[in-house]
Amino acid sequence: MLKKALIPLSLKEPHFKLTDMAAYINQFGTETVCLCHIAESTYSESERLRTEESLHAVSEIFRKKGIAAETVIERGEIASEVCRQAHQQGADYISIPWKKKNFIKRSILTSPDIDILRICSFPTLIFKSRGYLGARSVLDTMVYATDCKEADKKVLPYLKSVPFGAETLYFLHVRDRAPDPETDKKRQEHLLQKIAKLEDACRGRFQNIETILAIGSIKNRITRKSRKFEADLVVIGRNEKKKPMDKLLGSTAESLPHRVNCSVLIIT
């Protein structure tokens, strides 16, 4: 799992960020990356040569970390083409070097990254470089935002087999408060039992495992808790969007990368 990553590149990414990313995904046991540049318009032969050179330079960054690198240059609509390439190249996941988007870009102008998140049904890592101040070579703290439902079935195999190497794993479940105190108490007990099973399944892979139950808005709570625990990675499962409001506003998994200040692994 997570052996091969497809990395969409605009080739404007700073190299230090890609170096951080290489170190980061190296911990997941990623052995191969497919560096993919999608051009939206036709370009000249000289431009093509420049692109190949840039991709080659990026490949070197990954190779230095012991990760084999392949390159792909294609033309088309970026998000759709990235998804198609991920299938075609046999990638296990897509890793996006994330650039912060402002409100206008998020809501009106959109960006290829946002489109990839929206349309791709591939496990996706949103990599956020901590920069020089927050640089930490190893992944120390992880938060798994569990829904205690279907998403667990998708995420648990990753937690059990991917060598994340984090010391602490928080199981975070955010829920609505039940309509009455008695039901709320029962619900809490029921959830703790469910999460205890998850804990048992992951025991041995993490030194500390803790469970946090929170009440309130899912997006806000995950953001706050991940900041509070200084998480290096938030893992979340993504379900099919069934509700009209989710289709309109986007799911939790889609909005989380804009909110949290660490990397996010979305399992679909």
Add this chain to the structure above:
Amino acid sequence: MLAQLKNNIVFVISLFMVLAFAVPGIFRPDELFAFATYLHEQILEMFGWTYLVAAFLFIIFNLYLAFSKYGSIKLGLQHEKPQFSYFGWFSMLFAAGMGIGLIFWGVAEPMSHYLNPPAYIEDASGEAARFAMQYSFFHWGIQPWAIYITMSLCIAYFSFRRGMPPLISSTFYPLIGDRIYGPVGYLIDILGVFATIFGIVTSLGLGAMQITSGLGEVFRFETGFFVVLTVIGVVTVLFMISTLTGVEKGIQILSKTNIVLALTLLGFMLVVGPTVYIFNILTQTIADFSSGFLSMSLSTNPFRGYEWTQSWTLFYWAWWIAWAPFVGLFVASISRGRTISEFVAGAMVVPVLLTFVWFSAFGGAAFDLELNQQVDIAASIADDVSVGLFLLYEHFPLTPVLSIITILLLSVFFITSADSATFVLSMMTSRGDLHPPAWKKLVWGLVISGTAAVLLYAGGLEALQKMAITAALPFTLIMLLMCVCLLKGLRYEMNVEGFRADRDQNQND
């Protein structure tokens, strides 16, 4: 001692606050009136539109619940059957929700609108008559019931289905959790008590005046404060007896008596009065009401006639909202075992239709006298609205009998309202105990009657009515939040618990 105080904190604070407002009403009625008027005018000026929007939202909310998947959820456990028969339930709904007000305004409101319509309508014209009937339907029609239903649904769901105490604060559990047991919860309940007391004291005072006017008309004697005081005294004794016998017996018997008396009067007017004319008015006004419903619901009339909207529509909406804690709690307590759809449909259709027929019959009879028989009844009624119905009777046979039935009806409505209010106040100040201690009922009964009598004497009753309307503003926000809480609760039940029998199963286990 401290624990006892904490248990009765809502009771103690509410009692203290009622006295704190009643005392200036006795000793400084003019200052209290000026203060209350200022508050009242400012609120209607600044927030009048919120009442219109909120009342309209409550209708949408209720219809959504009734027709959505949540409609089949029962206000109680799944196996529970309704506690009262349809007749008993409708009688109590009607008595608590409209009752005395309908007797008071059944003739007076159409006549008032006819003579004093908004500036853009010529007064005492055909258009004014049509407008008068349309707006009488509107003010007493769907919106008041939507407001009551919203409050009742929330309380009934959280109390009877979720097993929480029947308090307004209980409905906030999905939003604020255990804080409902702290100052925030107390504040919500105290505000409910506050609005209920001010509302019922005002209603009691005005009701006593109308009964006295009626007695004066029938028996031809000079009415003074002593007669009003006697009326209040007699009614107090009666409603205390009723309330101490318990809600199942007292209120149900009185409400059924009420509805029989009201239907007798209505039947008389439909048969002996201008029958065809009444049905013409009913049909025409239903058409006007239906076609203009959306426009009336959201018309603040900022360009013309805003003063009229302020003094009638906005006043009514604020008044219904101020009444909502009392009526809502009471209606919830009699609606256990009904489904949400049944509750919404029942409470929004039957009382509204009865109200429409009532206004058509009595308002129509008055219009017939005014427009077709050239009897100058509108001006006389507009001069003193409390004698409106009695003046109408003078033009029909069996005048004394009709007047006595009306006085009886007023008294019974009066007793029922005071009885329900005493029960609700005691319940709200006893942490939602459905069997509150008798001494608390006694205290609230005496406080209500005493305050009404004293304020009638001192002249601070109108100020208190305006204070009740002031309390409606925070309550509008509270009610909107209650809708959010109810939706959260229902959604939780549907999505997390998977709705239904298994929940009851768990509770029984």
